[in-house]
Amino acid sequence: MRKAIIIILALVLALSALPVTFACYNGGWGNWNWCWRPQQPVYCCPNYCNVIFKSAYAHDNENTFTPIKEVAETTACIKDCGKKLVVTIDNAYPGYQGTVDFCVKNTGSMAATITGITTDYPDPFYLQIDLTGEWEGAVIYPCSEKCGQLVIGGIPQTPDAQNRDFTFTININYDCTCTPPGGGCHDGHDGHDGWDGWGNWGNWGNWGGWGGYNNCK
């Protein structure tokens, strides 16, 4: 019995050590400042990266029509402590184009590298979505921002496009990459510039933005 317990404990320790060492080796997790990689110290404490939506500004092309009418409306709202940007277009029609100018910011002290953009919308015939800007592989250094523009339109001139709801999701995936410590981002605008090694600290609220422009409805 004792032998079994020792084996189990060893197993737990070994498996638990694996993620810790891996995280440290990759540059940032927790409160250890003595992690080393061969030939090079890794400043993993208290380094982390945390990309959040910092600002979002929604507008549309209705001022290009004659006569000018306020018919549809595009709104953009930052939620979940900056992790989610909710875009809503109401009463859209063929020719309407909603645009959201947004910026993401790395509030951590490590660089974040965009590893991929995944766009998912089940009705490509009825919707056209363009995300402008060079995102793939882009590096967002601590305290810096990257901005882009999301253009939504392409509603066809067909009767079956009327009175419908369409949805889409765009995921911007990133990895934390090891860079010399930047000392974190303490510009005082983010509301949660403290410990955020998990990327999710306080991530269950609906604050709807902090500091940045945000036209939530």
Place this chain on the structure above:
Amino acid sequence: MRSRRGLNKIGVLALALLIALGAMGVAYAAWIDEVYIEGTISTGDINTSLTCSTPCCSVTGNPAGAATSITCGSGTETTLNITVVKAQFSTDPETHYYCSFDVSNAAGSFPIKIKTLSITDPYTGVTRAIEDLAVGDVIDPTKKATGKVHIQLTTAEQAGKDLGYTLTVTVKRWNEA
């Protein structure tokens, strides 16, 4: 007893694995993350109706007091049937037939624009015109616009007959080319 102890060992091992794998997941989450955009687009619709106004029709300048009238009845979604009953020709005063109709945008969510506006012209010696509404007029949601069909006999050729007309009104979204 042996089997119970065996089961306990497996249970503890499973728990240990669970904790360890959980820790791995937490650590993984520490350096891989994402932000995402979630969008919902709701489209509106064009929903118009063409109806006879209430009251719809009138006759002016009927010195003989003849039993003449004009009626308006529904046709298809985009048409109305207008009939001049026992058409009267008079020059002093002139006899005029009027029939008002409504183009309603009460149920639609977009402004609409009159695309076409026409009335058939099957008779000689009769003029007909559409007044108070024109192609290109814009009607906002919840509003309606009223037009008027004006018919007049210019000769006695069709006098005493029933004259049938079809009014056709089509609309489009206000920003449509």
